Amino acid sequence: MLGQAVFAAGLVGAVVLTASREGAGAGAVLLVFTAGSRLAEYVNSTVTQTQFYRSIWLDVSRRLAWLEDFAAAERARADRPVPERLDRGIRLDRVSFSYPGGERPVLDDITLDLPAGQVVAVVGENGAGKSSLVKLLCRYYAPTSGRILVDGTDLASIAPADWRTRVSGAFQDFFRFEYPVRQSVGAGDLPRIDDAEAVETALARAGADDLVSGLPHGLDTQLGAAWENGVDLSHGQWQKIALARGFARDTPLLLVLDEPTSALDAEREHELFERYAQAAREARHDGSGRITLLVSHRFSTLKMADLIVVLDGARLVEQGTHAELMARRGRYHELYSIQASSYRADVSS
Ligand SMILES: Nc1ncnc2c1ncn2[C@@H]1O[C@H](COP(=O)(O)OP(=O)(O)OP(=O)(O)O)[C@@H](O)[C@H]1O
Ligand SMILES: [Mg+2]
Numbered sequence: 552m553l554g555q556a557v558f559a560a561g562l563v564g565a566v567v568l569t570a571s572r573e574g575a576g577a578g579a580v581l582l583v584f585t586a587g588s589r590l591a592e593y594v595n596s597t598v599t600q601t602q603f604y605r606s607i608w609l610d611v612s613r614r615l616a617w618l619e620d621f622a623a624a625e626r627a628r629a630d631r632p633v634p635e636r637l638d639r640g641i642r643l644d645r646v647s648f649s650y651p652g653g654e655r656p657v658l659d660d661i662t663l664d665l666p667a668g669q670v671v672a673v674v675g676e677n678g679a680g681k682s683s684l685v686k687l688l689c690r691y692y693a694p695t696s697g698r699i700l701v702d703g704t705d706l707a708s709i710a711p712a713d714w715r716t717r718v719s720g721a722f723q724d725f726f727r728f729e730y731p732v733r734q735s736v737g738a739g740d741l742p743r744i745d746d747a748e749a750v751e752t753a754l755a756r757a758g759a760d761d762l763v764s765g766l767p768h769g770l771d772t773q774l775g776a777a778w779e780n781g782v783d784l785s786h787g788q789w790q791k792i793a794l795a796r797g798f799a800r801d802t803p804l805l806l807v808l809d810e811p812t813s814a815l816d817a818e819r820e821h822e823l824f825e826r827y828a829q830a831a832r833e834a835r836h837d838g839s840g841r842i843t844l845l846v847s848h849r850f851s852t853l854k855m856a857d858l859i860v861v862l863d864g865a866r867l868v869e870q871g872t873h874a875e876l877m878a879r880r881g882r883y884h885e886l887y888s889i890q891a892s893s894y895r896a897d898v899s900s
Pocket of ligand 2: 681683723809
């Protein structure tokens with residue numbers, strides 16, 4: 552305010568001084584007046600922008616300080632090591648969850664056993680809570696109430712960073728890491744980010760080896776059209792890279808595949824899921840007790856799971872094998888039948 556008053560006084564002074572000078576015409580006065588007004592606009596917009604950036608900076612600093620305190624408190628609480636292997640499995644014990652700021656629970660009083668060594672499928676309509684369940688298991692969020700027990704140890708007492716060294720996965724929403732293929736896949740297991748052999752194994756697990764052999768510089772091909780000599784991929788190909796990244800770790804305790812193949816056709820997804828289930832069965836002998844969690848809307852690809860869990864409007868409504876759930880003629884039977892008949896209609900039309 553004071554600044555503006557001083558500026559206005561200065562401008563009036565300049566106009567008066569110019570007008571009082573001998574030989575100064577109306578043009579000179581007008582020029583001084585216009586230049587002064589323009590200068591005032593620049594000064595005003597600079598002040599506004601500075602205030603804007605200052606408020607952002609303060610806001611970001613406050614959030615960062617909160618995050619650091621939160622992380623420190625979490626670290627202090629997390630004093631248990633991540634287990635070497637799973638003997639019994641993971642148990643959700645009366646778990647409810649609402650997103651921060653959300654009123655409604657997106658998971659409501661879920662009690663569920665994910666047995667060690669098994670392939671577990673989660674099904675349910677859009678918004679049923681499947682991905683939210685996955686996020687809790689990855690420890691991206693903590694339950695609002697109830698506990699997740701890993702072989703009896705509360706997941707909240709295991710440091711998130713340690714837990715995630717033993718969790719692998721590919722998700723519905725994936726990120727396009729515009730690095731050379733090697734690092735874009737290797738980022739799934741940071742200590743081995745440049746390890747060609749590990750990356751090739753991951754690509755083979757994801758069925759993406761043919762994709763790389765078609766690229767101009769193989770593993771060293773830069774991804775992303777914005778980069779020099781960068782190659783852009785189709786949506787499905789990017790998803791395969793993300794899938795391979797999800798397979799980069801050799802011995803995860805939990806492997807989560809949350810609709811990681813939505814960009815592929817049903818037949819290809821079926822083939823891949825069969826392969827994961829086979830790998831999971833073979834992993835039963837490696838002693839890690841790995842749990843493989845599959846989420847998909849394509850029921851036919853999930854039939855082979857050892858356990859199928861049905862979520863409906865935030866609640867767990869049924870669980871069992873495909874045969875058990877079909878015999879029950881409940882929610883699973885209903886969803887499965889709707890999809891099977893629409894698929895038949897598609898095929899016959
Ligand atoms: N980050 C978030 N913040 C607030 N609410 C969210 C968030 N993510 C999901 N939700 C809400 O939580 C509910 C469950 O969503 P979730 O993503 O778990 O469903 P889903 O079963 O995976 O669905 P889909 O089959 O569409 O993937 C939905 O009502 C959704 O709107
Ligand atoms: Mg989802």
